[in-house]
Amino acid sequence: MWEYANPKRFMGWTAPVLPWAFGLSAVCLTIGLIWGFFFTPVDFRQGSTVKIIYLHVPSALMAINAWVMMLMASLIWLVRRHHVSALAAKAAAPVGVAMTLIALATGAIWGQPMWGTYWAWDPRLTSFLILFLFYLGYMALWAAIEDPDTAADLTSVLCIVGSVFAFLSRYAVNFWNQGLHQGASLSLDKEKNVADVFYQPLLFAIGGFVILFFALVLLRTRTEIRKRRIGALQRREG
């Protein structure tokens, strides 16, 4: 499996995969969002505002999973020294930030009519804000260090240590303040899920977001590899 992480092989297999990934995510998102926005009933208490769930839940899910993906890519870089792995972690960070911002923004837009406030210092909201800060720090460290290998090393360690502290913060804020946010909308435990009419289009939206995330990360990783190659060529030319 590791051979696909060779930069040349990576460029080879991602080129044909990318258009399919973007196409598939567009199809899923179109189905999920149109179905969700126009063909689901309006919630009894929340009215039509409930429909923001089709953006909020998938983006929040991907915001966390993007960090998990960065963590795994960082570990792979530290253990196996695959350059593509480090570049993939670097490429995923801005996408993760965008997802975090979408989750925070859609949550605020929904919160204003429902909770009567754009922002509350609720554990879930607060831990997302902290996650956002972790992303910013991670990206700033990448930007600050010139030598690419040192930058990859340092950001990997930051990602690992940051994961531990992000996890701690997640539970610390629970302790710090009582929540306003409802429990998880989705779980493997079927009993707790949202009603089926909302659930099915939501699955499409989540699928669309997941595939979109992978497509964006692949695209950005390809860009990083090309940037690296241009840098190498320029150094050779003097």
Next chain:
Amino acid sequence: MIPLLRRDLMLATRAGGGFGLALVFFLIVIVLVPFGVGPETDILSRIAPGILWVAALLAALLSLDRIFALDHEDGTLTLIATAPVPLETVAVAKSLVHWITTGLPLTIAAPFLGVLLQLDPAGFAAVAGSLLLGTPALSVIGTFGAALTVGVRRGGLLLSLLVLPLYVPTLIFGAEVARRGVAELELTTPLLMLAGITAGAVALLPFATAAVLRMNLR
């Protein structure tokens, strides 16, 4: 480790070492708060434990970039790295010096500055105790951040951006201990959590700090 400790302590306390700087900064922040929120006694005494914690955290942050930057600039850090002590020990020594020069004085000063904020005398012990227990974690986490940014010129701002999110759990539990102490509530749970975070950070982070230093010195 002992000679390194003595050297760093001496450098910190002699002229230009900035030993008292963190303490003065702490004082100034505490003085500025009433200007910002108004002089009403009840508001001040309610927010006093939290303000003391945030101010102590910022004061600890202020002196972080001195931990490795000067040694890195004049090449001492490379010499230390080649010396027959493991870098993990160096990391512990540097954190310890940072704690002795900032965390410890801040802990001692906090109850006195609490008087300025109308802190209830019943809470003095809790505020000082929570700081005593929490500031070692701040120093160790900060040393890790300083090691990350040692190669970055003018890395001070970057350092704060990296370290402040890492401070969140310590701040939450530390301030909670102080708050509950002032309100004379049961404080075992946050106290244990704070102790756990400090113990974990002190035990594990020096390894990360040493690893990061090795990467930076390569």
